[in-house]
Amino acid sequence: MTRRSFLKSSALAGGGLMLSFTWLSAFTPAGREKEMAPGGQWVEINGYVKITPDNVIKILNPNPEFGQNVMTSLPMMIAEELDVDWQKIVVEMGPHDNAKLGPQFTGGSNSMRMYWKPLREAGAAVRQMLRTAAAQAWAVPVEEVTTKAGMLHHAKSRKSATYGSFASQAASLPVPKGMKLKAPKDFTVVSRSKKNVEGQKIVSGKPLFGIDYQQPGMLIAMAEHPPGFGMKLKSFDATEALKMPGIKDVFRQQLYAEGFEQGGFDTRSFNELLVVVGNTTWQVMQARKKLKVQWEPAGDTKDTMGGGRGPKREVVVPGELESTDAQLRNMKDYAAKPAQQLRRDGDPETAFKNAATVIERTCHGPFLAHNCMEPMNFFAHVTDEKALLVGPLQAPGWTEPTLAKVLNLPADKIExxxxxxxxxxxxxAYGHYLTEAALISRKVKAPVKLVYTREDDMTYGIYRPMYTATYRAALDANKDLIAFHVKGGGIPEHPIHANRFPAGAVDNYLAEGWEIPSNITIGAFRAPRSNFNAAAEQSFLDELAEAMGKDPIELRLELLKRAKENPVGKNNDYDADRYAGILKLVRDKSGWNQPENKKYSRGVAAYFCHNSYAAHVVDMVMRDGQPYVERVFSAIDCGIVINPDAATNMVQGAVVDGIGNAFYGGLTLKNGAVEQTNFYNYRLIRMHEAPQKIDVHFVQNDIDPTGLGEPPFPPVFGAVANALYKAAGKRFYQQPFGPQLNTPTAL
Amino acid sequence: MLNLTINKKAYQVDVDPETPLLWVLRDTLGLVGTKYGCGVAQCGACTVHLNGEAVRSCVTKVSRAVGQKVVTIEGLAEKADHPVQKAWLELDVAQCGYCQSGQIMSAAVLLRENKNPTDADIDAAMAGNICRCGTYLRIREAIRLAATSQRKAGNG
Incomplete structure (x- = not known):
């Protein structure tokens, strides 16, 4: 490529020729170096595709990977339209560049949905540019130039060339818009199972994760946070800690300045930390033990909220040192008070007054810790001019503006x-730990990796909220459902989705919510709110079916039929046909009505959230005196399934996660302090507790894909609760169920 | 100075002998395939082989490894083609992947000791390794597959 064409393509492609300088390639194992840095230079055709003159084709994945397999499934969308040999392409994590690579956030089961059209269009555009470049060089009509697996062909003149040989010419062409995309019946990559592109690196222990990142001269930092919510740092004596080998510094670090306007993902539990910096992780851990620290109650404090999430406003954070017992009493009091009306159809009060039977049940769900296996950590190297941050996070675009403000650096100086x-x-999604790392690096004037210990991670906060919900149903003398009422509350937010099923299926319907302010920080946890609602509501529907003398699947299908044919109210946010579809599929695949399955205590649940539909049948047995989920049948409608085997894996994982959290998940508090600190007292599900079989079935349709990371998770809780009712002979309303069954609290 | 043999390679390290092997591997030697998960031998992410036995390196003092043979995920097989690693790839076990090097190291010892493990054997041997993504079913299946291929290859 000439210098002239280089400049031209730079100008047009907004980046042009780019050499791969990311740390990921620097960390590339010896065997792949040739692939990653081949003889030629990368020509960037658009933000997503780079090709070398010798035809190495690289696809950049825009979204951060946390196990949902976007590193593979998003590039598959590009490859589908680009027409390349999947086995030969190189996939790399893209840089943070929202202008080129779109929203770049992993969350809300949104990756497939938000990139489905843009990535196929990007792939199609690159293919078209290559065809145009070839047509110009060969002086033939572009329509006659065909492609196959990274090659360009012109049949009449028998000309052929690699994509790479026309890459630089293609890069200088305008990017075409409005490309016609393939119909699903013509897919050759999408809907075909592809293996995880990072599988080999994972099984061979290559550095992939943030915590694996290292740089010469890098220091390790750890942060002591207050031992409880509502506490703050009073004073400290680091004399002994500073004498420990390898220790560089101990200091107080404030995160946000007073009045800092916090956006939605700026949540932090403690605004001031006590930081220890040293050479190695172990040295820092040891020095922490030598700190003499005094903490004190913080009292009521104020946070300034705004930053794109509503108007600027001050919020009082109560200073009380909360305990679980008091929280439960408090919730009971609040539940008896009038609440905010979220939806009303018909005249629920009159219907309840005239009911022949009223069923009322209350469920509780505890705070849950995410417990990512890789604890929070981030690398930062901040100077007066710029900042480099490397590590694990779901939404760089949400944290970058915060970093810019806190560091007082322009956003383009933050990488x-x-x-x-x-x-x-x-x-x-909550990037406080990046900001912490950045401030620490600036203070010690060195590259630093901030690492949370498991205990730091588990006790820091940003939990799934503590929830409760009371469900009431009114039946007439014929045992027909005439009214439905849900009143849900939480610390510090309520769980209710007012327009979800069974809203729309009952003439008289009321949804209400109430909230108790708290200093315990909360955040998104796999299917926020839904992960509690599905448990409570699907368990209640089971009880309702029993009271009405109906099969639980039949009752749901009848309600959905009503919602479809004669919907009540407005804004019902689900598609009754698709909802019914997964119930019918799971009924069929699980052999719901077959007598040979009667030996199992069976529970069913179905839920709609994050634009997808999921139903499970859980088959429970008693094993060594304990309930054990032996088999699960799952039916999912998430539209087109991009990578079927990986999607199956994720559903199986969601089922295991759901069983584990239903039985064991939960945090309790005493005087502001979390009582669970590590895996010996916060129990996660283990191998021997996982089912023998999880049979996953997808509804086959051509609907644009929706997400899968979250939707299969919530209904697991309900299905487990319903199976447990049969296995144990009584219903459980308090999650986690394990402690009430006398299951061991640890391995 | 402590003399260590890791993945058949000799190292000399200047660290406190009380330091857990995990942090010597990760911080001092840059062998970061062995993961930190809990620091108290509860999750298994840090599993390595010490003289062929699966140990939790987060609670194993480096002094215990002096003069002994340590194998980490990086050295399980020279070409990363141990039957367990191959089975993991064949069944595309991993989701986030963070716990998998520990899972693989535990599974490799199980299969060396027990060529034909039952499901109960697998569950018992793997109970100390947590997978937060919930890939347990595929781990079980991969261990069965590795056992079969190991037997077929005549190693059993």
Missing amino acids: IQMTRMGGGFGRR
Whole structure:
């Protein structure tokens, strides 16, 4: 490529020729170096595709990977339209560049949905540019230039060339818009199972994760946070800690200045930390033990909220040192008070007054910790001029503006590199730990990796809220459902989705919510709110079916039929046909009505959230005196399934996660302090507790894909509760169920 | 100075002998395939082989490894083609992947000791390794697959 064409393509492609300088390639194992840095230079055709003159084709994945397999499935969308040999392409994590690579956030089960059209269009545009470049060089009509697996062909003149040989010419062409995309029946990559492109690196222990990142001269930092919510740092004596080998510094670090306007993902539990910086992780851990620290109650404090999330406003954070017992009493009091009306159809009060039977049940769900296997961590190197940050996070675009404000640097001087994440589950949408790392690096004037210990991570906060909900149903003398009422509350937010099923299926319907302010920080946790609602509501529907003398699947289908044919009210946010579809599929695949399955205690649940539909049948047995989920049948409608085997894996994982959290998940508090600190007292599900079989079935349709990370998770809780009712002979209303069954609290 | 043999390679390290092997591997030697998960031998992410036995390197003092043979995920097989690693790839086990090097190291010892493990054997041997993504079913299946391929290859 000439210098002239280089400049031209730079100008047009907004970046042009780019050499790969990311740390990921610097960390590339010896065997792949040739692939990653081949003889030629990368020609960037658009933000997503780079090709070398010798035809190495690289696809950049825009979204951070936390185990949902976007590193593979998003590039598949590009490859589908680009027409390349999947086995030969190189996939790399893209840089943080929202202008080129779109929203770049992992969360809300949005990746497939938000990139489905843009990535196929990007792939199609590159293919078209290559065809145009070839047509110009060969002086033939572009329509006659065909492609196959990274090659360009012109049949009449028998000309052929690689994509790479026309890459630089293609890069200088305008990017075509409005490309016609393939119909699903013509797919050759999408809907075909592809293996995880990072599988080999994972099984061979290559550095992939943020915590694996190292740089010469890098120091390790850890932060002591107050031992409880509502506490703050009073004073400290670091004399002994500073004498420990390898220790560089101990200091107080404030995160946000007073009056800092916090956006939605700027949540932080403690605004001031006590930081220890040293040479190695172990040295810092040891020095922490030598700190003499005094903490004190913080009292009521004020946070300034705004930053794109509503108007600027001051919010009082109560200073009370909360305990679980008091929280439960408090919730009971609040539940009895009038609440905010979220939706009303018909005249629920009169219907309840005239009912022949009223069923009322209350469920509780505890705070949950995300417990990503890779604890929170981030690398930062901040100077007066610029900042480099490397590590695991779900949404760089949400944290970068915060960093710019806190560091007082222009956004274009802040580079955030996204590593693979050892789990996320919503936790890594909250970037306080980047900001902490950045401030620490600036203070010590060195590259620093901030690492949370497991205990730091588990006790820091940003939990799934503590929830409760009371469901009431009114039946007439014929045992027909005439009214439905849900009143849900939480600390500090309520769980209610007012327009979800069974809204729309009952003439008289009321949804209400109430909230108790708290200093305990909360955040998104795999299917926020839904992860509690599905448990409570689907368990209640089971009880309702029993009271009405109906099969639980039949009752749901009848309600959905009503919602479809004669919907009540407005804004019902689900598609009754698709909802019914997964129930019918799971009924069929699980052999719901077959007598041989009667030996199992069976529970069913179905839910709609994050634009997808999921139903499970859970088959429980008693094993060694304990309930054990032996088999699960799952039916999912998420539209087109991009990568079927990986999607199956994720559903199976969601089922295991749901069983684990239903039985064991939960945090309790005493005087502001979290009582669970590590895996010996916060129990996660283990191998021997996982089912023998999880049979996953997808509804086959051509609907544009929606997400899958979250939707299969919530209904697991309900299905487990319903199976447990049969296995144990009584219903459980308090999550986690395990402690009430006398299951061991640890391995 | 402590003399260590890791993945058949000799190292000399100048660290406190009380330091857990995990942090010597990760911070001092840059062998970061062995993961930190809990620091108290509860999750198994840090599993390595010490003289062929699976140990939790987060609670194993480096002094215990002096003069002994340590194998980490990076050295399980020279070409990363141990039957367990191959089975993991064949079944595309990983989701986030963070716990998998520990899972693989535990599974490799199980299969060396027990060529034909039952599901109960697998569950018992793997109970100390947590996978937060919930890939347990595929881990079980991959261990069965590795056992079969190991037997077929005549190693059993």
